[in-house]
Amino acid sequence: MWTTIWMFGFNPWLLSHVLALEEPAQHLEINPPHPQQVYRIQQTVFTLTENNMSQTPTARHVTEKKSLLQRLARTQGRWNEHHPRHRLLEALRGFSSYGENNLAELNRLKDLYRHASKQQKALLESTINYSSKFTSISDLVVKNQDLCDAIVRNALDFYHIDRAELERHTRGMTAAGRPADKVSVSQALKHLVRDWSAQGASERDAAYPCIVKALEGIAKRYYHHDQRLNVLLPGAGLGRLGHEISQLTPKFEVTNNEWSAYQNIIYRFLEANRQQNTIRPFIDTWSHHKTTPNMLRGVPFPDTPLNVDDVLLVEGDFTTTFSRETGYYDVVITHFFIDTARNLMSYLDTIHRVLKKGGYWINFGPLLYGSAPFVQLSLEEVLVVAEAMGFSFSVGDVPQGCGLESLEGKGVFGMEARYGFDERALTRNAYDAQFWVAQRW
Incomplete structure (x- = not known):
C-alpha cells in the first residue's frame, strides 16, 4: 500500500x-x-x-574551528576571568546551574507567599489554586534543565572540554563565593524565541526586510551576479539574520560574530541538533503575564532549519578577533549592536578597517548605551564622526518604506522596533531604531 x-x-x-x-x-x-x-x-x-543527517564541514569552518580551539587554550594569554576559556566555563556552569538557581528563586517566592493571611490564602486557593503554579513551574524548570544539560553536553564535545575540567571550575568558583550567572542564561534562552521561533517573527519583521532589501539592492547595483559577496554581522546573537541572508540570491558568504559565550553555546547546539525542541522561556518571571498558561507555555524551536554550510560563526570580541581582516568584507551589518560598545570609537574603527574600499555598512538599531561606556554619542554625532572617517550616507541606498528621516538630508531613517521576546506579555519595549546605509571610501 x-x-x-x-x-x-x-x-x-x-x-x-x-x-x-x-x-x-x-x-x-x-x-x-x-x-x-x-x-x-x-x-x-x-x-x-x-x-x-551529517554534513561535512566546509574548509572555512574547519579553519575557524582550529583557530577557535587555539584561542581557547589556557596557554593563550593571561588566565583570568576575561580569558575566553574562563568565560566559556562560566557559561557552561550557568546552564548547568539553571535548575538549581530557578528552584531556589521559586522557594523564595513560596516563602513570601507565607506572609499572606490565612483568609487571603483560602480565597486564592479556592478560586485560582495559586499553589499549583509553584508545582507547575517546578516541573517545567526540570524540563528546561534537561534542555540546558543537552546544550552543555554538546558544548563540551564541540569545544573539546572534559567534564572534569568543568567540575573543577565549578568547585573553585563556588569555593570563592561566586554564584553562577542566572540572568545571562535566562536572556540567552529567551533569544531562542526572538531568533528561532515563529513567535519571534513580529520582532524580526521590524528590521529584517529593510536590511535584506538594502543588501539585495547593493548586490544588484554594484556587483556582478557571479560574485559571492562577503557579509559580516558582528553581535549576531543566535544568528537568525545571517541565516536569512545566506538564503538570498545572489549568494553571500556570511560570517556571524558573537562575543557572548552564553549565546554561542546555544548556537552550537542549534548547529548540531536538527530536530525541533521546546523551551519554556517565561517561567522565570511572574510579571506582565495576561494568563498563567501564557507564562507556562512551551515555545518550539527552531521554526526553520539552519543553513549551516553557508554561515560561519566566529566567536570573540569584534574589535580584536578581526584584527587581521583588513579590507576583506563587502558589507558589514550591525543589527542592535553599535550601542553595546564599551568604546564606540573602536567599533567604528573596526567597521571601517574590515570593509573594502567602496564597501557598505548597514545599521539598524537604537542608541541605548550601557552603564560605563567610554563615549556616548548622539545620533548626529555618530554621523559626523563616521563621515570624518570616510563614510558617506546615501538616501538612494535606503529602500522605500523603511522609516522616516531622523535628521533632514542626512540619509538616516527611524522606525519603531519592538524588543521584548514575549509577544503575549502585558508590556512592550520599543525603540526608534535608526537605519542607514553608508559607503566606505
Missing part, C-alpha cells in the same frame, strides 16, 4: 518529519507538481532522522 504526499520541491526538513511518524507506511511516494518526477523511499530510509 502506498501513501502519497505532494511536495513542492524536495524538502529534507519536511521529509524528516514524515519519516518520524509513529506508524510509517511500508512505502512512501513523494510526488512533486510534475507527475513524471516521482521520489520513492523504501522502508530502509526510515532509519534516517534529522539528528543523524
Whole structure:
C-alpha cells in the first residue's frame, strides 16, 4: 500500500518529519507538481532522522574551528576571568546551574507567599489554586534543565572540554563565593524565541526586510551576479539574520560574530541538533503575564532549519578577533549592536578597517548605551564622526518604506522596533531604531 504526499520541491526538513511518524507506511511516494518526477523511499530510509543527517564541514569552518580551539587554550594569554576559556566555563556552569538557581528563586517566592493571611490564602486557593503554579513551574524548570544539560553536553564535545575540567571550575568558583550567572542564561534562552521561533517573527519583521532589501539592492547595483559577496554581522546573537541572508540570491558568504559565550553555546547546539525542541522561556518571571498558561507555555524551536554550510560563526570580541581582516568584507551589518560598545570609537574603527574600499555598512538599531561606556554619542554625532572617517550616507541606498528621516538630508531613517521576546506579555519595549546605509571610501 502506498501513501502519497505532494511536495513542492524536495524538502529534507519536511521529509524528516514524515519519516518520524509513529506508524510509517511500508512505502512512501513523494510526488512533486510534475507527475513524471516521482521520489520513492523504501522502508530502509526510515532509519534516517534529522539528528543523524551529517554534513561535512566546509574548509572555512574547519579553519575557524582550529583557530577557535587555539584561542581557547589556557596557554593563550593571561588566565583570568576575561580569558575566553574562563568565560566559556562560566557559561557552561550557568546552564548547568539553571535548575538549581530557578528552584531556589521559586522557594523564595513560596516563602513570601507565607506572609499572606490565612483568609487571603483560602480565597486564592479556592478560586485560582495559586499553589499549583509553584508545582507547575517546578516541573517545567526540570524540563528546561534537561534542555540546558543537552546544550552543555554538546558544548563540551564541540569545544573539546572534559567534564572534569568543568567540575573543577565549578568547585573553585563556588569555593570563592561566586554564584553562577542566572540572568545571562535566562536572556540567552529567551533569544531562542526572538531568533528561532515563529513567535519571534513580529520582532524580526521590524528590521529584517529593510536590511535584506538594502543588501539585495547593493548586490544588484554594484556587483556582478557571479560574485559571492562577503557579509559580516558582528553581535549576531543566535544568528537568525545571517541565516536569512545566506538564503538570498545572489549568494553571500556570511560570517556571524558573537562575543557572548552564553549565546554561542546555544548556537552550537542549534548547529548540531536538527530536530525541533521546546523551551519554556517565561517561567522565570511572574510579571506582565495576561494568563498563567501564557507564562507556562512551551515555545518550539527552531521554526526553520539552519543553513549551516553557508554561515560561519566566529566567536570573540569584534574589535580584536578581526584584527587581521583588513579590507576583506563587502558589507558589514550591525543589527542592535553599535550601542553595546564599551568604546564606540573602536567599533567604528573596526567597521571601517574590515570593509573594502567602496564597501557598505548597514545599521539598524537604537542608541541605548550601557552603564560605563567610554563615549556616548548622539545620533548626529555618530554621523559626523563616521563621515570624518570616510563614510558617506546615501538616501538612494535606503529602500522605500523603511522609516522616516531622523535628521533632514542626512540619509538616516527611524522606525519603531519592538524588543521584548514575549509577544503575549502585558508590556512592550520599543525603540526608534535608526537605519542607514553608508559607503566606505
